[in-house]
Amino acid sequence: MPGHSRRAFVRDVALIGGATAALPAVTAAPAAATESSKATVAAATEGAGSTVVTIGPGDRRYPDLTWGSNRRWVGTPDDVHLVGTSSQVLAAVQRAVNGRRGFAVRSGGHCYEDFVTNDRVRTVIDLSNLNGIGYDSARGVFYVEPGARLGDVYRTLYRQWGVTLPGGSCPTVGVGGHVAGGGYGPLSRQHGLIVDHLWGVELVVVDSSGRASKVVATRERDDPNRDLWWAHTGGGGGTFGVVTRYLFRSPGVTGTAPEDRLPKPPSEILVSNVTWSWSDMTEAAFTRLLRNYGEWYETHSSPDSPYATLFSQLKPQHRSAGSFSMTTQIDASVPNAAELLDSYLAAVNEGTNVDFRVDDRRKISWLHAVTQWPGFTGTDTTTRFKGKSAYMRRGFTDANLKAFWKHMTRTDYAHPASLVMITAYGGKVNTVPAADTAVPQRDSILKLHYVSFWTDPAEDATHLAWIRSLYQDVYAASGGVPASNADTDGCFINYADADLADSRYNASGVPWHELYFKSGYRRLQTVKAQWDPKDLFNHSLSIKAV
Template sequence: MSKKNNSERDLGRRSLLTGAAAVAGGAALTTALPASAQAATGTSAATANAVTTVTPDLISVAPADPRFPDLVRGTNQRWSANPEQVRLVTTTAQALRAVQEAVTANKRLTVRSGGHCYEDFVFNSQVQVVVDMSGMNQVYFDTAKNAFAIEAGASNLQIYETLYKLYGVTLPAGSCSSVGAGGHISGGGYGLLSRLHGLTVDHLYGVEVVVVNANGTARVVVATRDSTGPEKELWWAHTGGGGGNFGLITRYWMRTPGATGTDPTQLLPKPPSEVFVHSTAFNWAQLNEQSFSRLIQNWGAWHEQNSAPNSPYNSLFGLLKLTHNSFANSQIGLLTQMDATVPNAQGLLNDYLSAITAGVGVTPTAMTQRMGEHAAMPQFSSPRKLPWYIATDWLSGGNPTLRGKYKSAYSRKGFSAYQIATLYKHLNLAGYSNGDALVQVDSYGGRVNAVGAAETAVPQRDSVLKLQYQTYWTDPGDEARHVTWIRNFYREMYPEGGGVPIPNDRNDGCYINYPDKDLSDPAWNTGSSTWSTLYYKGNYARLQQAKATWDPSNFFRHAQSVRLP
């Protein structure tokens, strides 16, 4: 975990390269150091932004290095690459140099922060240089920006620990502990506190990005919420536009809109001091189609009724894990976290659990199996009150290091009768057996929906549920079987959209942080909504204009990157 919590202590390895290249076009790189840090280097405030500092050589790992196999694949073991080199950076200056050298040599470059990309956007057969951000992983309060700086390689759990233990604040980010900030934040970011505090990007104050001019010059740009003109558009593009589109992200600054003063403890949301954690399960052996349907109907109806921004339930977040019925002891799981400090918290939680199980006719039991990214949690079969950080650590699951395929959807309503029947069919499909196949249906809405569709690049601001279809396997030879199951399942769920959740009165597209290349494939998307519409809706044209301004040569690109207009 990060031990450096302010700009001064972090200075030793953070000197930034500036100068003519950095200020070309009027977008200056700022060192973002407080006066105390400037004094420590003999630099005045007036000259801090003009200092050029020699940095150590980049760490380059070539194929002969024994570390190489670990650096050319991510969490999803389907994807690996064979680049000429992996470059590990620890400073913005090194990141700038890595990009410039790749541009000059005309090398295809991709960037890894946490390594959790579901598709081959980072690791593919075309990449020649991978920039690995894992060495830039600091989290600290930056007095010059009056905001919390988070480097792109920092993980979710590292961010939570630093922000909370040192300052008593947090971000409403994801539950997977090892996801990296670089991709998570740029794609929008959400988690167990999002119904209470909105999306991660709703708190984005600034971003530092290495961009490439039309003439092939790499430079560092800092764009903030307070910027104007093109820089403001670059900031906005990173509020949900996705990674790998506009430049190499080196760090973010986080401060809640409207937060005032210079006290760090008041500049980001405070999590509940204590939360209830509950896990329960329904044994498939006791469920039939009628009882399954009632459970899914209850889940959807409850969220339709309790997902307003100021609902007394805006601090409750549930994860309904609809696993495939593959074995005699297969279970459906339900995980819940809720603020234990709100008035009548225990009563509210009991009423919620009663509403979800009403009329199902199956007695809930302990969750004794791993389900997706979460391990078995039989110890929470009765709600337990825990300190927030301890609970976050407990629930900070991680995607198994397996091969996987994923799909997503936003839902404005609960499931239709047709969709429930389709869920039941494919979760009980004869001839397919996989205990690691599921649909996870997350609580959504609340304060997420208090933000306008165009205020950030995330346009889905009136959904109440978020779906993630998942299947995992180990043997490469099993890929066709598992991918076929999830593809057919997903296509049958959305027949009116040509096999995808087109924005309509019930569905609202897909989540860019759960990328799915099938959305670009006419074999699996036969409808009128393109992949870009499904991810970005009406915000895509604005993202394209930002692309044209900041990456006019399309240097940063992948299979579903924002296209030049």
């Protein structure tokens, strides 16, 4: 990307590293466009003192509400409803259903595909004002509404109660889709996925008669709605209804005080960023580096490892960038934290005969790290991008490494903002049985995020071709996708990739839903049939009813 600075690139990486899907929902029979050229304010059906702001195409605010972080997708809805209460959500959904209007729901705007912006969507229900965070003492759970951003969640939970949730690293991501897709982040090796702490959901659903209603589903064994809770532990957004509140409490807690009911983050972390120059890199050195990285996690991903608090991303990017980096953090309070970090860096670099440059190494507060430090965080860059994903059960094969080298050093394609983020995984994540949540990948050690950023629409075909060819070559042995086998275990729904449903890019014979949900898809289909019998909440990668 011409003029793409190093600082901007780091920001882009941080954005996509923590980004996740929105909560799309599209009706099967959209109505024709209606005239909606002015902003209107209507009183909510319930909720004293609250209003719904409705914005149409003629309003100066309209452009800001019709696209998110991926500028490849810009919607043209007839209206956008900014709701702030569950009753307003209920009314908005009922109005859309009654009018047979295609609708979609947006929380943070980080959807990778066109789920919220495609032409069928005539109404967008924007949840950004439904952003409360607090503690429900009657039920003994924390509540987080879907419009809350991760950075605000971390700040509120930590400053008021000294606790947190092990969610993603990008502070601008909305909670709505992040939780529904089984979000992960820098504390997941120590505390598991964010859904491993999900006690319940409150949401709006629509029955077979077209009537919208509010329901609550929890993980309690005697809850008749328990399967609906389970579906929200990784089944992805936009399939079952509109979540209006998530309820969190860690399983097995015995304390009754709020500060005893969720994980406690470290007070401070030791952070590191190191860089390798492409000018020093041979194929042998590059291959050894990536092989070392994968093999290290093969032997250091148990939940009781002294490295359980270490989280790292190795980010090889196209050679035209001039260099690539690895960003790491570790709890500064663990015994010999500095020595553990040094040992890790040495192990990754061993035998490469190439030196890395230390760009950053210091101790910072955990809260600063998850809200402001540019290592894993970033602002919304609103670039165009394409992302793909893979779970790795063990390190890289020779074929994987050859494909990485080939595409990272291609001379017919020179783009510094094309990369792969190879992220630490495992630990506590892998202690949860695969069927306990809708995230079935529970024995992986790495999660890969392939991504290319750009700004010029005229370059779409070029960058899409590069990332698709890289991905297909890396997984050529399994039909161009990371099918479940000894090495790989499918894909991550929050990095939504519509290519997986296209036989041009998925020649494995494994359907897209098996790559995301494995055998759990059948259970998700049953939940879909019960709670969204009219298939009103749908998009290209939503659950299809039995």
